[in-house]
Amino acid sequence: MSASKKTPRVNAVKGTRDILPPDSVVWQAMEQKAMRVFSRFGYREIRTPVMEPTELFVRSIGESTDIVNKEMYEFKDKKGRSLCLRPEGTASVARAYVEHNLRLQPHPLRLYYLGPMFRYERPQKGRYRQFYQIGAEILGTESPSADLEMLVMVHRFLKELGFRELSILLNSVGCDQCRPEYRAELTEKLRAKKDQLCQDCIQRLDQNPLRVFDCKVPSCRETVTSLPLIGDHLCEGCREHHDRVVEGLQRAGISAGRDDGLVRGLDYYTRTVFEVVSADLGAQNAILGGGRYDRLIQDLGGPETPAIGFAIGEDRLMEILPDSFREASLREPVCYVLPLAPEYLPEAETLALQIREQDVVAVLEVDGRPVRAAMKYADRMTFDRVVFLGEDEVAGGTVTVKEMRTGEQSAMERDVFLNSLT
Ligand code: HAM
Secondary structure: OOOOOOOOOOOOOOOOOOOOOOHHHHHHHHHHHHHHHHHHOOOEEOOOOOEEEHHHHHHHOOOOOHHHHHOOEEEEOOOOOEEEEOOOOHHHHHHHHHHOOHHHOOOOEEEEEEEEEEOOOOOEOOEOOEEEEEEEEEEOOOOHHHHHHHHHHHHHHHHHOOOOOOOEEEEEOOOOOOHHHHHHHHHHHHHHOHHHOOHHHHHHHHHOHHHHHHOOOHHHHHHHOOOOOHHHHOOHHHHHHHHHHHHHHHHOOOOEEEOOOOOOOOOOOEEEEEEEEOHHHOOOOEEEEEEEOOOHHHHOOOOOOOEEEEEEEHHHHHHOOOHHHHHHHOOOOEEEEEEOOHHHHHHHHHHHHHHHHOOOEEEEOOOOOOHHHHHHHHHHOOOOEEEEEOHHHHHHOEEEEEEOOOOOEEEEEHHHHHHHOO
């Protein structure tokens, strides 16, 4: 099956990649864990399209953000409509909420989603142009208890993956009542320091000065250390809301650090914002991020619908996944069904099916490998058991089973073997 040397290959697009087995098995286990944990909190899946009208992201994520300014995979379809590969999931959930009149459903509405997202960023460790998120949103409630539920759910999920030391960073970015005043003060202070800001931040000054807190340019990072903080300008409602969330976390025994400069890279946030970061990830250290977005649905033409959510970056999570979870997810026992001569293959096909009927994995030797080669293969594939079918076995309705870990080998009635699998 060797390809001609002259035939050029086609490789994956820069910043995208294939997830191959056995890694894909670990990804699947992680996604199943998320779905299981989120279901336990009453969340159900929503699937939205991978492409959306460009306008959706401009209006929701915001024109001053890097995502909208620099990172969108924007293209025109054959009718000249401007579309985007989604850079995140929240805007799509909000659009679906408005489009399908989901306000008519019992509230609050708890939804989760998973799938690929696309951002045209410079690829590096933990940063891809096609990456994967698992996200959850609770819509139609402004209760701080909903914020708490989100954080507890995130914590529970990370704990069930075996993480111990990840902690949550928390902040409040205020609301329509308190933010304008803060914003005015911030803009004034920033104007006075304009010469210390990068070009992007100078532009951000008029659109959304809070973005400066999110800038990675060293001189801007330095500048923000002397700026007033939103936390000191919260209105009473926002302060109370924030305090309730902090108290709830304490009650639940979840440690969360306050990060006064946490504003997040999307414009739709109000009140609670949070991230979970890991030092093991280097510069791209946010594993997940989220927050409240009480105005987004209104801004997209829907009814007043306060909401909060988060999204986990699966690619980053995989980089730091505890070995215990990885190993456990690869530990599914496998029976390798090995016919000892070609004439026993039909019987072996039947046996493999019978094993699978017991909900056990059976891999059939379809290529007639000789025993020595077959055992080597079984070893490389780390199969747990080899089930031999030869003349004696077929004639006597038995199987010979070799346990690969111990080397123990025994013959038994076929029925007894099949029953032993359940
Ligand atoms: P975000 O902070 O933009 O929030 O993304 C969430 C997570 O996605 C990040 O913490 C990171 O782990 C991962 N991520 C982002 N960009 C990349 C990339 N280029 N490569 C790999 N991983 C990446 C949101 O997307 C919001 N929709 C979260 C949310 C939901 N807020 C409310 N509800």
